[in-house]
Every structure is written in C-alpha cells, then in structure tokens.
Amino acid sequence: MLVIGLDGTMLNRIKDADAPNLDALMAGGMTSASSLYANPMARPxxxxxxxxxxxxxxxxxxxxxxxFTAPNFAAYRTG
Structure with a gap:
C-alpha cells in the first residue's frame, strides 16, 4: 500500500495540474477528496x-x- 497525503492540497487542483505521474497513480488506485476530520477529539x-x-x-x-506528549502507538502497530 502506498499512501500519498498532500496537506492543504485540493484534489481538483491536482487533477487540473500537469502531473502525469500522480495521474497514473490515481488511475491505478483509489483517490479520496475528503478530509479526515477528528474533532472534537483532536485538532488537525x-x-x-x-x-x-x-x-x-x-x-x-x-x-x-x-x-505528541504521550503517544500510544505501540498498542496500535500496523506493521
């Protein structure tokens, strides 16, 4: 799995840009225009x-x- 996250970038701007490599990756995978919203638990x-x-x-x-004062990553390892 490859996850590419572009903070603050709108998907339609990427699609409108001359970005053939990103276009190819998007064509062969899954693309999401939505944001991950974690409020009220946390602020992005x-x-x-x-x-x-x-x-x-x-x-x-x-x-x-x-x-990152007390992260609990060890309990939720993904790899």
Whole structure:
C-alpha cells in the first residue's frame, strides 16, 4: 500500500495540474477528496496522520495536538 497525503492540497487542483505521474497513480488506485476530520477529539493536522497510520481515533492513539506528549502507538502497530 502506498499512501500519498498532500496537506492543504485540493484534489481538483491536482487533477487540473500537469502531473502525469500522480495521474497514473490515481488511475491505478483509489483517490479520496475528503478530509479526515477528528474533532472534537483532536485538532488537525498531526492527529489526522496518526489516525491514518494506526487506524484508530485520537482517543486511542493519544495524539490530540501537535505536541505528541504521550503517544500510544505501540498498542496500535500496523506493521
């Protein structure tokens, strides 16, 4: 699995751009225009990436802001 995340980039802008490699990757895979929204449990952006990486919400991985003061990644290993 390859996950490419482009913070703050709108999908329609990528589709309109001259980006043949991204076009090929999107054509052969899955593309999502939606954002990962974790409020009220956490404020983006770091908690969102932690949620994607672990597959659990901020109340479990314990990343609720950009400080990473006590992450619980070991309990939710993905690889």
């Amino acid at each position: 952006p770091r908690p969102g990436w932690s949620t994607i990486a672990t597959g659990v919400w901020p109340d479990k991985h314990n990343v609720v802001n950009n400080n």
